[in-house]
Amino acid sequence: MAGGQLSARVDSWIWSVRLTRTRSIASDACRGGHVRINGVRVKPAHVVRVGDEVRLRHEGHERIVVVSRIITKRVGAPVAAECYIDKSPPPPPREEIVTVAVRARGAGRPTKRERRSIDKLLGRPMAEGRGAGLDPE
Numbered sequence: 613m614a615g616g617q618l619s620a621r622v623d624s625w626i627w628s629v630r631l632t633r634t635r636s637i638a639s640d641a642c643r644g645g646h647v648r649i650n651g652v653r654v655k656p657a658h659v660v661r662v663g664d665e666v667r668l669r670h671e672g673h674e675r676i677v678v679v680s681r682i683i684t685k686r687v688g689a690p691v692a693a694e695c696y697i698d699k700s701p702p703p704p705p706r707e708e709i710v711t712v713a714v715r716a717r718g719a720g721r722p723t724k725r726e727r728r729s730i731d732k733l734l735g736r737p738m739a740e741g742r743g744a745g746l747d748p749e
Contacts, residue, residue, distance in 0.1 A: 620684045622647060622666070623656035628683045629692040631668055631675055641670060666696075676700045 620628075623642055627635040641647050642656040646669040649660060660666065660679055668675045677696040686692075715722065722730060731738060 618682065619659040619661050620682050621656060622649060622654055622658045622660045624684050625660045625679070625682065626666070626668060628686050629677075629695045630686070630689055631677070632670060637670075641668060646670065665699075673703060674700065 623635055623638040626632055626638040626641070626647070632638040632641065638647075639656040642654060642658070645653045647654055648667040649658060649664050651665075651667075660682070662679050662682060664679045666675075666677050666679060668677075676699045678699060679695070680697055681695040683692075683695055687695075715726075728738070
């Protein structure tokens with residue numbers, strides 16, 4: 613790495629440009645096969661150079677970046693953003709947040725009235741009488 617900082621370890625670089633929160637998370641991602649450089653799975657000690665395409669699968673989505681500058685120390689977000697060109701696909705549209713029926717812990721089973729309101733909230737069809745649809749006749 614001497615002579616102008618032309619290369620760095622991939623786990624260190626990923627952490628330095630703030631693609632992961634900690635260096636150990638970056639190392640674990642490399643060991644788990646979630647980091648690829650130019651299409652090849654790499655170990656944490658693999659050398660990253662300017663122009664390399666780094667693909668990182670982290671927290672459910674994939675980041676694709678092209679290295680434009682090598683750094684080995686963690687820097688602020690504005691400086692870190694200058695060290696790579698982000699080619700990641702846009703995140704999928706967020707689905708509507710589904711409301712979840714929450715009951716207090718230890719409240720016991722829901723009453724018939726509470727069960728009906730939970731079914732209505734979740735959009736379940738209302739049952740017609742006791743044992744609806746279960747009679748063999």
